[in-house]
Amino acid sequence: MATTVTGPSPTDVxxxxxxxxxxxxxxxxFEAALLFALSISLLFLVVLLADVLVGGIGVFTDRGMGxxxxxxxxxxNIAGVSQGIVGSFLMMFFVVGLAFPSGIGAAIYLExxxxxxxxxxFLIVNIRNLAGVPSIVFGLLxxxxxxxxxxxxxxxxxxxxxxxxxxxLVLPIVIITASEALRAVPESIRxxxxxxxxxxxxxxxxxxxxxxxPGILTGTVLSLSRALGETAPIVLxxxxxxxxxxxxxxxxxxxxxxxxxLPTTIxxxxxxxxxxFRANTKAAIIVLLGVIxxxxxxxxxxxxxxxxxx
Amino acid sequence: xxxxxxxxxxDLTRVKEGETGTRAxxxxxxxxxxxxxxxxxxxxxxxxxxxxxxxxxxxxxxxxPIAPQHITALIGPSGCGKTTVLRCLNRMNDLVETARVExxxxxxxxxxxxxxxxxxxxxRRVGMVFQKPNPFPKSIFDNIAFGPKIGGFKGDxxxxxxxxxxxxxxxxxxxxxLKESAMGLSGGQQQRLCIARCIAVEPDVILMDEPCSALDPxxxxxxxxxxxxxxxxxxxxxxxxxxxxxxxxxxxxxxxxAEVNEQQDRRTGVLVEYDKTEKIFTNPSNERTENxxxxxxx
Numbered sequence: 001m002a003t004t005v006t007g008p009s010p011t012d013v014x015x016x017x018x019x020x021x022x023x024x025x026x027x028x029x030f031e032a033a034l035l036f037a038l039s040i041s042l043l044f045l046v047v048l049l050a051d052v053l054v055g056g057i058g059v060f061t062d063r064g065m066g067x068x069x070x071x072x073x074x075x076x077n078i079a080g081v082s083q084g085i086v087g088s089f090l091m092m093f094f095v096v097g098l099a100f101p102s103g104i105g106a107a108i109y110l111e112x113x114x115x116x117x118x119x120x121x122f123l124i125v126n127i128r129n130l131a132g133v134p135s136i137v138f139g140l141l142x143x144x145x146x147x148x149x150x151x152x153x154x155x156x157x158x159x160x161x162x163x164x165x166x167x168x169l170v171l172p173i174v175i176i177t178a179s180e181a182l183r184a185v186p187e188s189i190r191x192x193x194x195x196x197x198x199x200x201x202x203x204x205x206x207x208x209x210x211x212x213x214p215g216i217l218t219g220t221v222l223s224l225s226r227a228l229g230e231t232a233p234i235v236l237x238x239x240x241x242x243x244x245x246x247x248x249x250x251x252x253x254x255x256x257x258x259x260x261x262l263p264t265t266i267x268x269x270x271x272x273x274x275x276x277f278r279a280n281t282k283a284a285i286i287v288l289l290g291v292i293x294x295x296x297x298x299x300x301x302x303x304x305x306x307x308x309x310x
Numbered sequence: 311x312x313x314x315x316x317x318x319x320x321d322l323t324r325v326k327e328g329e330t331g332t333r334a335x336x337x338x339x340x341x342x343x344x345x346x347x348x349x350x351x352x353x354x355x356x357x358x359x360x361x362x363x364x365x366x367x368x369x370x371x372x373x374x375p376i377a378p379q380h381i382t383a384l385i386g387p388s389g390c391g392k393t394t395v396l397r398c399l400n401r402m403n404d405l406v407e408t409a410r411v412e413x414x415x416x417x418x419x420x421x422x423x424x425x426x427x428x429x430x431x432x433x434r435r436v437g438m439v440f441q442k443p444n445p446f447p448k449s450i451f452d453n454i455a456f457g458p459k460i461g462g463f464k465g466d467x468x469x470x471x472x473x474x475x476x477x478x479x480x481x482x483x484x485x486x487x488l489k490e491s492a493m494g495l496s497g498g499q500q501q502r503l504c505i506a507r508c509i510a511v512e513p514d515v516i517l518m519d520e521p522c523s524a525l526d527p528x529x530x531x532x533x534x535x536x537x538x539x540x541x542x543x544x545x546x547x548x549x550x551x552x553x554x555x556x557x558x559x560x561x562x563x564x565x566x567x568a569e570v571n572e573q574q575d576r577r578t579g580v581l582v583e584y585d586k587t588e589k590i591f592t593n594p595s596n597e598r599t600e601n602x603x604x605x606x607x608x
Contacts, residue, residue, distance in 0.1 A: 188442060191438075193456075195437060195508070196460075197430055197431070199430050
């Protein structure tokens, strides 16, 4: 009898030890710091968006979609972004036509075919470095090569020169994202293909590419939205002084002629002294953000559409 | 014994589309010969095989003749090079850039590592089932059909798929869902699908690299039963960590172990003993084998 009268029961002892005694200060602090980091970045984003929306929305309420269809003008109340939109879209054809095939092709070569030699490792490091090179450097390259050296083909400060410059700019990004998508394909799938007597081409064509396609697609469309927003390189190549010809010129002449794009329109208007152009600038930013949003939404849609489809 | 295979000339170099996959002319019909003759004519004759990964020698001096229509098990502790040896038999090690092979792997008398031999052709004759089930993320039907299709198969694909799935004892479970994704199958079903995929290209040999290590005992039992059935038609080489499995399923067993390499402080695999499975497990001639199979080591 005497043994059980005093002292806590074993259950109480276990319960007490399981409860824990002290508040975990370190975890709480760490969590708070992470939350702070998140709110800082969100804060800047929200302030930027709010400023642009408040300043620019008036243009749309006053003029409706007329702002989108109007040409450039020195009069703020009739100036619009139609040439910028057309210019940006035309340049995207160069990015899609040049950077996508060669970038994806390069990635397939590097990931599936290239041997692990010092030369190839050197190449890969340099492609990664190229992706980090400031875009203005690509602008200078475009100016030297596509505008001056290849003037006979591009027509100088032209849409072609700008488009190729942007294609070269996003090329390393396309290679890197496509490489990552290919690397994410499990090695066991390749082994399975080789195991039934497939050649490397058959393994890549039938198994690796279909599995990597959603990832490649997402990466390439995201690089497209990067190209859409780039300003410095095409300003250097000549968009800032240009004026996209519309009307009676043929398409080929248009491509070899002066050009503008959405970001350069923004850049132009922002530097004008008239106060009314400030609202136009913000309205043009809304248009550009809208276009980029559509491109990103497309990337997500395509990824979901083709992911695990068989 | 090694000279006997030399007379059989086998063309493993790349042949034109449509001419592949005829198994009849590759292997001599085993039924026509006595048991002794069959044993004298190994499918594979591994001679003084050493494999290096870069400067590291993973396995050295392996000599194993592998008899047709037999199940040969490669057993031993981790890192003893069994999988490395297995992967030499269909030149899967070619996919590892640093891998280098010394010695000879004769397949019906032809050295697989002869520069004229096309590894793609080798792999059509020597199929492989991997440790982890690795179906293609496609339909069950497409999983089976891929190998024959790229091999130039012109016949009735539905029939071939059915035949292959039946041979792998999977047909009854999947016949109503051939168009569904193979990823929806259980692990054991996926592994049998991989065996069916392998059978569909009508290989001569099936290599199995620990095919049951990711499966539960019931699925393992089904695969083992399956091996006993298909060994009538195929030569099977299996790597296994599971000694009971080797004892249950195999006819011949090769025991490997790892020796510490003084120079590099890395372990090099060596073949300790190769004999009939019964002998290896009941009366091994090498002490190291005995220690391993009785559980005193490893």
